[in-house]
Amino acid sequence: MQSDVSTPQAMSTVADAPRGNWVDRLAPPATRPWLRLSRADRPIGTWLLLLPCWWGTGLAMMADRPLWVDLWVVIACAIGSVVMRGAGCTWNDITDRDIDGSVARTRSRPLPSGQVTLRGTFIWLGAQLAIGALILFTMNAAAIALGVASLALVAVYPFAKRFTWWPQVFLGLAFNWGVLVAFAAHGGSLHPAPVLAYAAGILWTLFYDTIYAHQDAEDDALIGVKSTARLFGKDSPRWLLGFAAGAVVLLAAAVAATRPSVLQAVIGTAGIAGFALHLSWQLRRFDPGDSPALLRLFRSNRDAGLIVAGALFLAGLA
Incomplete structure (x- = not known):
């Protein structure tokens, strides 16, 4: 895997990466x-893939009881999220290499800018998938089957914006699958609680990724790429409110489905209330014409998801 690291392109940061990130x-x-x-220079995607996994572990602890295996599931999901998010982004860049070269925010990425070769990129993809498989195979059979099934969603997602105005749905289907995997890794079966949380996560993804997609709305219109940001246009705030409300209601239903104790219900409800307040804060600051602010709001969803994860873990231990 050779890259021309002596060129200015290879040495400079990617346009939409945080300034001063550890890679640079x-x-x-x-x-x-x-x-x-x-x-790796933008860890927010790893967080957004990881947090539903932690939601699944917390819900499993509430529905059953804490098990020692949960500690490994938490760690394995963290490692797996790093490599599988990396694999997903690598695959996305392979499929979008021509589109990325036409969009100001993405043309400095390694593949369209010529820092890496297509062959080398495929090798890098394979290496990340192999590490992800090793992590997955430490879990039980149900979790392994669900993890393998998720690959179909990952493979399809980069093409969704070519045939539907709702590519964010496909992202939500892929990014929140971990709630099912992690719950199954606890006890070997599923339950209504993670299914409800999975649906909540899809709506949450529609919320934060529509905010993100508004950064590229003008470029996407020029090259014919579809997104919910383009579909909703000026009606985006109303749609975002609907997605946020739906995510909150479904998370509350997921907690209720575990049949929590009074203390667990109080802790879980407090976490969901914090999540709701965070999404409300984002809505009040949403400005589709302010790209830097849109990116800050998108990244803030790490904190929104951590509020839920923390509450579910505490409730599971209560």
Whole structure:
């Protein structure tokens, strides 16, 4: 896997990466294009993939009881989210290499800018998938089957914006699948609680990724790429409110489905209320014409998801 790290393109940051990120500051120059392919310079995507997994673990603890295996599930999901998010981003860049070259925010990515070769990118994809498989195979059979099934969603997602105005739904289907995997990894079966949380996560993804997609709405219109941001246009605030409300209601239903004790119900409800307040805060600051603010709001969803995860873990231990 060779990359021309001597060029200015290879040495500079990607346009939409946070300034001063660890890849730009600390990673050896030869590794930077590969780490950028995996979005290691932008950890928010890893968080958004990981948090539903932690929701699933917390719900399993509430529905059953805490088990020692849960500690490994929490760690395994963290490692797996890093490599599988990286694999998903690498696959996305392979499929979108021509589109990315036409969009101001993405043309500096390693593949369209020529920092890496297509062959090398496929090899990097395979390496990440292999690590993800090793992590997955430490879990029980139900979790393994669900994890393998998720690959179909990951494979389809990059193409969704070519045939539907709702590609964010496909992202939600893929990014929140971990709630099912993690719940199954606890006891080997599923339950209404993770299914409800999965539906909540899909609506949450529609919320935060519509905010994100507004950054590219003008470029997407020029090249014919579809998104909910373009579909909703000026009606986006109303749609975002609906997605937020639906996510909150479904999360509350997921907690109720575990048949919690009074203390568990109080802790879970407090977490969901915090989540609702965070989404409300984002809605009040939503401005489709302010790209830097849109990116900040999108990244703030790490904190929104952590509020829920923390509450579910505490409730599960109560």
